[in-house]
Amino acid sequence: MAKKSMEVVKGIDLARYMGRWYEIASFPSRFQPKNGINTRATYTLRDDGTVNVLNETWSDGKRGSIEGTAYKADPNSDEAKLKVKFYVPPFLPIIPVTGDYWVLYLDDEYRYALIGQPSRSYLWILCRENHLDEEVYNMLVEKAKGEGYDVTKLKKTTHTNPPPEAEDAPADTKGFWWLKSIFGK
Template identity: 40%
Template sequence: MAPRTEGHVDLKRYQGTWYELARLPMFFQRNCAQSEAHYALKPDGNIAVTNRCRTMEGKWEEATGTASPQVEGKTDKLWVVFDNWFSRLLPGVAKGNYWVLDVSDDYKLAIVGNPNRKYLWLLSRTAHVDDKTRNDLLMKAQQQGYDTTRLIWRVEDSKIAKVAE
């Protein structure tokens, strides 16, 4: 059985910057020590996506793409396609499931995953949360059937090399 989604997500409130607190391992983020996503609602109802990743060496990498509803009018299940060589080579094949499983009433916390539970992201509007908030997010992800023992947590700033910007 697939995980439960939020139902309705107000994309206007969802846009903005989200910091990744933790994620399940994934190939495209294998070098990321810190990640953040920037979402901007476009006039056509889709979302412009800019993901940034900071490596342990302190360098920033960036990927841009577009998120669009999988079903018109439904905002909790999105397709995300990044503008890279793979998506240009195989248009329509290189799109990922982005399911909003939970979003707090104040739109400050979110849990995003995919239907086969291979991917999971715990997101916040701030780069750090208190232990209670962290434990609440973990509990919600576990209740949805995700293996939270495999989560990769955000690396503290002090552990990342200082690089001239």
């Protein structure tokens, strides 16, 4: 049976979507350290309408991060289908790697979001705070299930309170966790 096409949010206000989002749960990736905690993304709108993406995670007390660029896959569409481009490896910007970032659900207040992509290999539940009400979490999981995702693969992300400040941790110079940021690749 062919899977139905995914419902994607329409008419997203990118300016409102900017700022920091905490990863509440995701499909684990072989590129991500199993002990990565406090994982988060910070989005900043640039003057040209593209988005600066900063993904961070903490592993063994060290901060790993990668920066990239997000932009609308089709500027004329009102669907929230974005492309995200990272240069790999981050310290040697040679090979651009592009992935899909589809906003499948976003609440009216822009407080929590469900992010996926067409292959259904990757899924993220994001929230403005580093914790999410169980009822809301379960609703997002059900939505993902309805879009054809195998939600048994979802793993909750560990967060500490208060969340770390970026300056607090030594940089993780050897970590390859940033590859997990490449959606579906």
